[in-house]
Amino acid sequence: MAAMVRLLDQTDQIVETVYQRKNDAELQRDREFHSSLKIQAWFRGCRTRSYMHHLNSSALRIQKRWRGFLGRRYFRILVKNSVLIMKLNFYNSCATMVQKMWRGYYVRKYVYNYYSRKRYLEALQIKNEIVRSELEEYAEQQEQERRRKQEKEEKARREHLAKKNHYLISTEVIPGIFNSPFLPYPTDTEYMLRAVRPLLHEKKKKSEKPFDPTCKSYDLPRPKMLPPLPPKPQGPFRNPADVQEQRYKPFQPTLRVATSFTSLEEARQKMKDYEWVTRLNDNIFEPFSRRDTKYEPLLHTTSEYGHLPYGFRYYREEYLDRHLSTQPFKSVVPPIPIFEKLNDTFSQGQV
Amino acid sequence: MSQRQVLQVFEQYQKARTQFVQTVAELASRPQNIETLQNAGVMSLLRPLLLDIVPTIQQTAALALGRLANYNDDLAEAVVKGDILPQLVYSLAEQNRFYKKAAAFVLRAVAKHSPQLAQSVVDCGALDALVICLEEFDPGVKEAAAWALGYIARHNAELAQAVVDAGAVPLLVLCIQEPELSLKRIAASALSDICKHSPELAQTVVDAGAIAHLAQMILNPDAKLKRQVFSALSQISKHSVDLAEMVVEAEIFPAVLTCLKDPDEYVKKNVATLIREIAKHTPELAQLIVNAGGVAAVVDYVGESKGNVRLPGIMMLGYVAAHSENLAMAVIVSKGVVQLAIALSEEPEDHIQAAAAWALGQIGRHTPEHAKAVAVANVLPKLLQCYLRADASEDLQTKSKKALKNILQKCVHLPALEPLLHDAPPNILKHVVGQFSKVLPHDSKARRLFVTSGGLKKIQEIKAEPGSALAEYINTINNCYPEEIVKYYSPGYSDALLERVEQYNPRA
Known part of the structure; x- marks a missing residue:
């Protein structure tokens, strides 16, 4: 019991301790709770942050990859285009060069x-x-x-004058006025007079020309003699009536010439006319067996699907998927007219 | 009274009539008698005599009428109003050849004065009768008929068309193939009159084959025939390129060039007209003429002839030069510029000067080379003179101004431009200064020469409105020189210097 008592004695202590401890614990409990809360919060925060970080980084990676992909694709297109442009420019410059040289050559050679x-x-x-x-x-x-x-x-004219004045010539005895004795030799006129013969005065004939009021000088030369007559016809002749008949015999065309060009049509028309005249009734007789039937279209043409328009719309199989382009083929460059007439019009450099 | 006595009366009457018409016809041939005859009522007396039973009296009456109608248009109108024409037309078909000739003469004399009178001749149905006369055997009748047809056709296109519609053209073409010179001459003249109006009429004449026959007669020695032939050819070729080419295809070159040396002036003039009409159409035709040596021949011709005869030659040179620079060069190397310059200064008449100015402008407008060739012939001062002359016609002024402008805009030959600086009006000066402003920045020798010749001084004296083209040119020129020299030549510079002397304070 003693033990009990001791124990009991001690119990108070214990209880006290217990109470104390409990009180301590009660006192600390709030603080501890807050601490643990803080720890938990921190931990959860860390965990969530790291998770978010992970998610973010993953999203970034995906985005990076995707954007890189897109960018590279865009870049490739860009490079392709710029190369194309570069090439085009190059080709254009080359073409310009060729054209320039050719034109210069052509113009220098053939034009200027x-x-x-x-x-x-x-x-x-x-x-x-x-x-x-x-x-x-x-x-x-x-x-x-x-x-x-x-x-x-x-x-x-001078000769004529000399002829006219021939009477002024000097004779053996009397010197003429052009042969002055005071001169050493006779003048030129004297020699002229000696050279020519005197003018003969012809009697004026009356002109036989008929009077022509507009133009006096005009007249045709009249023939001296009349033209000879044709020789008289000889020989026995046919009866004039025969000759007349032969000369004026009627025209005898061949059958082909005599037949009209439209004789066939005319004959047909004539037959038709005759038939029309002899006909009794204008309403043409029709047989009894004739019956009006409705037209029945084909199944193919009436159905929704119909038949293939092959032979109506097109005549060839069309493999549209095999076509490179929907447009028909055309040459890219227009023809150069100078080339086409190059060997046709060659000039020697004439301008 | 015996029968003899009765007949004697008639004989006397016939003799009196004959004497009357013959005297009237004789009197009508002198112009001074015409008025008296008209006042004496000759028309009404002659008219019944046209219907006389004696053919000689008829013919002589017609002749007298023709001479009267030939004199002036009043008398011709009196013939028309006296209803004489239908009678004549009727007898054209009926009577003998002398009467036909006289009747055709009257028709010609009436038709010659005015289109209205010619129209009244046509209205009488004279054309058909005249065309029938062209088929006559007698060349005199043909000649008279062709002459009348030509006079009718020459007035206007409708009358010419009426002549063509009457079927005269093939017969006229036959007439030029006849041996008689006068008939040829008149037929060629009639063809020329027909085809001068329109391309269609000319085409009709060409279709009748006239060109070949006309071309054959180019070398005929008769000058009057040649005149008509060349006139006809030029009237044909003036209308269109096709017609001109057909004329050229008749191988008239270089045969026509010899006719430029003909003693007859009208032949020369008509030949030059023909060449001009051909050359004006296309560069190819002009080239053909140039290659045949035509330009040299025309240049010589321009040098040898005077006055109006020169004109077609001058115009031909202008037309050739207008086509292309190459052809203009051909005119220059054929020494055309010198002759044109001589023509410009020698000719007293404005229209010829205008043509020469125009031709020179056409030559000089192509390249600086051309402009130089024109400028060294000392043409520019003459052109300026023509432009500035107080009594110059408006046409001459515009032509010479245009020519000056054309030449100046290409000219870089400065020595020729310099004189113009001193006496050109502002609207010309603009171009002159413009040329200087183009050349001087690139040519140091010219800059130096420009100063020493006093050009720069003159430039400074020009009063240009600020902002105008002239001011801009002057500015460009001033910019090619150092500032001092520009100032030195500016007017009033000495005053400015003196002022500076006054204001200058010497340091003591």
Whole structure:
């Protein structure tokens, strides 16, 4: 019991301790609770953050990859386009170069060839000189011709005058006025008078020309004699009536010529007309067996599906998927006209 | 009274009539008698004599009428009003050849004055009768008929069309193939009159084959025939390129060039007209003429002839040069510029000067080379003079101004431009200064020469409105020189210097 008592004695202590402890615990409980809460909160926060971080990083990676993919695709297109443009520019510049060279060559050779032009102008000058000298020569010749004619006329006139004044010639005894005894020798006129014979005065004949009021000088030369008559016809002749008949016999065409061109049509029309005239009734007789039936269209043409339009719309199988393009083929560059007439129109560089 | 006595009366009467018409016909041939005859009532007396029973009296009456109608249009109108024409037309078909000739003469004399009179001749149905006369055997009748037809056709296109519709053209073409010179001449003249109006009429004449026959007669020695032939050819070729080409295809070149040396002036003029009409159409035709040496021949012709005869030659040179720079160069190397310059200064008449100015403008407008060739012939001052002359016609002024402008806009030959600086009006000066402003920035020698010749001084004296093209050109020129020299030549610079002297304070 003692033990019991001791124990009991001690019990108070224990109880006290218990109570104390309980009180302590009660006192600490709130703090501990807050601490644990804090720890838990921190832990949960860490965990959630790391999870969020993980999620974020994953999303970033995906986005990075996707964007990189898109970017690379875009870049490839860009590069392709720029290369294409670069190539186009290059080809264009090359084409321009070729065209430039060709045009320059062509124009210099065939259109504005400096040397040929120079040659042409020189040749033209020479030609001009030739023409000038020829014309000069021609004019000179004409002038000479005219002068000769004039001289001839003058000479004839003087001769005529001399003939007219022939009576002024000096005789053996009496010197004429052109043969003055005070001169050492006779004048030119005297020699002229000696050279010619005196003018013979012909009797004026009355002109037989008929009176012509508008133009006095005009008249046709009249023939001296009448033209000879044709020889008289000889020989026995056929009866004039026969000759007349033969000459005026009627026209005898062949059957082909005599037949009208439309004779067949005319005959048909004639037959038709005759038939119409002899017909009793205008309503044409029709047999009894004739019956009106409705037209029944084919199943193919009436159904929704119908038949294939092959042979109506198109005549060839069309493999549209095999076509490269829906457009028909055309050549890319237009034809170059100069090339086409290159060997046809060759000039020697004439401008 | 015996029978003899009775007949004697008639004989006397016939003799009196004959004497009357013959005297009237004789008197009518002198212009001074016409008025008296008209006042004496000759028309009403002659008319019944046209219906006389004696053919000689008829013919002579017709002749007298023709001479009267030929004199002036009043008398011709009197013939029309006296209803004489139907009688004549009727007898054209009926009577003998002398009467036909006289009747055709009257018709011609009436038709010659005016389109209305010609129309009244046509209205009488004269055309058919005249065309029938063209088929006559006698060349005199043909000649008279062709002449009358030509006079009818020359007035206007409708009358010419009426002549063509009457079927005259093939017969006229036959007439030019006849041996008689005068008939040829008149037929060619009639063809020329017909085809001068329109391309269609000319085409009709060409279709009748006239060109070949006309071309054959180019070298005929008769000058009057040649005149008509060339006139006809030029009237044909003036209308269109096709017709001109057909004329050229008749191988008239270079034969026609010899006719430029003909002693007859009208032949020369008509030949030059023909060449001009051909050259004006296309560069190819002009080239053909140039290649045949035509330009040299025309240049010579321009040099040898005077006055109006020159005009077609001058115009031909202008037309050729207008087509292309190459052809203009051909005119230059054929020494055309010199002759044109001579024509420009020699000719007193405005229209020829205008043509020469125009031709020079056409030559000089292509390249600086051309402009230089024109400028060194000392043409520019003459053109300026023509433009500035107080009594110059408006046409000459516009033509010479245009020519000056055309030449100046291409000219870079400065020595020729310099004189113009001093006496050109502002509207021309603009172009001159413009040319200087184009050349001077690139040519140092020219800059130096420009100063020493006094050009720069002149430039400074020009009063240009600020902002105008002239001011801009002047500015460009001033920019090619150092500031001092520009200032030195500016007017009033000496005053400015003196002012500076006054204001200058010497340091003591």
